[in-house]
Amino acid sequence: MSETLLEVRNLKTWFETPKGTVKAVDGVDLTLNRGEILGLVGESGSGKSITGFSLLGLVDPPGKVVEGSILFKGEDLRAASNKRLQALRGDRIAMIFQDPMMTLNPVLRIGTQMIETVRAHANVSKAEARAMARDALGMVGIPRPEERIDAYPHEFSGGMRQRVAIAIALLHKPDLIIADEPTTALDVTIQSQILSEVQKLTREMGMGLIWISHDLGVVAELAQNVAVMYAGRIVERGTVDQVLDTPMHPYTRGLIDSLPMENDRGQPLKQIPGNAPPPLGRPEGCPFRPRCGFATDACLSEPSETGDLSRGWRCFHPLAQEVTA
């Protein structure tokens, strides 16, 4: 089961804008095995979505993958033709977007959109495709799928719509699913229901799952491994236990501290001071420097990654050493 599914090396996706080059993704490495759930966390604007789109070749101009390699089951996706990518998308690699209200076409029935997805990759009749779609809806817990398949997106609640998106992602039993903040718009109960179901499905189907979220709490509940993203880079990675128990990067520490805890209910959450740097005005050296309580002159140059692809961080003054020292 530990077959490597995805290897991303030094991925850079930049946007050439009139005001300058926005380095949305600036040297990201990721590794994902079959059956693994990887959480990609970071504040809004850190480059998580663009990372996801880069994998599928779906970055809209003026954005462009300018460097790096994306190996999916050994195949270099950066070198793949548009036709090849189209064949992979929705079939071997599926994506779930943040808000299915915006991503499902409002003027087409759920069934139409599911059937077209089936038939984009499988040579089956409409009736067979419909049966597959109906079964997928049933599998993600949509009641009366035979009836609901003819409904329009606006006729579903937010939670049900997200289940539809998950059902669509599962249609072709993909090897990899990229889920971009899919439960952010949902309330907590529905969110954890969906999380546990997704966990179960991933395990049963032996898929790899990249779960993008700004919420470290959700990722801790769901994933085995975490990559923390800041200003276009992975600043810390490791297993959920490693990262939550002994965070090395001050930014990760800040994310953990801002999680709501059982025992300090009623107290204001601790926020990381300051804001994420604007994409065109990132500070020299460590991009976290202006917000970091540990910064020294050393941080004026850029920290490289310490450790390896299973446990690593980018910081001159990692916290755990600070503690042991």
Place this chain on the structure above:
Amino acid sequence: MTVFILRRVLQAILVLAITSLIVFLGVYAIGDPLEILLPADATMAERAQVAASLHLDQPLPLQYLNFVSSALQGDFGRSFVYNRPALEVIFERLPATLELVTTSLVLSLVIGLPLGLWAGMKPGSLTDESVMTGSILGFSLPNFWQGMMLIMIFSVWLGWLPSTGRGDTGTVLGLHTSYATWDGFVHLLLPALNLAMAQIALVIRLTRTGVQETMPLDFVKYARARGLSERRILFVHVLKTILIPIVTVLGIEFGSLIAFAVVTETIFAWPGVGKLIIDSINMLDRPVVVAYILVIVTMFILINLIVDVLYSLLDPRIRSRA
């Protein structure tokens, strides 16, 4: 839905009542039809006799009441000029105009949609620039001038298409239409194209803007992420979305096309109601003018109703609210 339609019918009756009054007063003010109907040397006795036969000697309120009470029974008076029921004269000419107008609408979609999609897909390209320049010409040049140019190019220089009249008609499924014969069809092309010019330009612009506004939307990206072909995305996802405003606008334009048909019908000698109404105004043929306007207003109301229904059929979000 029943309440909705009932309300619309009541609105329609009110609008028709008000229009009939305004039109009746307006037509009364234009001039005395006796001046035109009678020879200049007619005697007073002759004048009085004709005035009485046309009920022109009654006071205005009485004339209006008489008109309304007979109109309610479907009688809109007799044409002074043709000496036949006004409605009959109009309905005889109406199919030719409707045929012209619907053909124009179809042409504007058949020509405008592909050009708009093409331009919208490649913003800033040479294709886009040329299509947009063309559409500016379609909008800004006077319709009668476009008509004369069409005649110059296709009838005079190329000699491909006839420039006047309706040609042979035939009967298809009980409808009297130019589509029944080749001669009728080729006679229809130039006037329909002329009438469609501004609409083609409009459809091009609506489509192009629609494509450009729709392509960056998340559902297009999601459709790509599902591995759909660009063709399916454009012709199903994008087109279905932008057809909603286009159909609405065209539906509303239907009315103004009937109005613009006056110009086209005059240039191409097309025997429709547009030509009839111009003639009737010149001849002060009151019953025909009044009946024409009421018929057109009724059609406007019906068209708007149909547009609303179509709109809700195309947009499921509105359908479920109704």
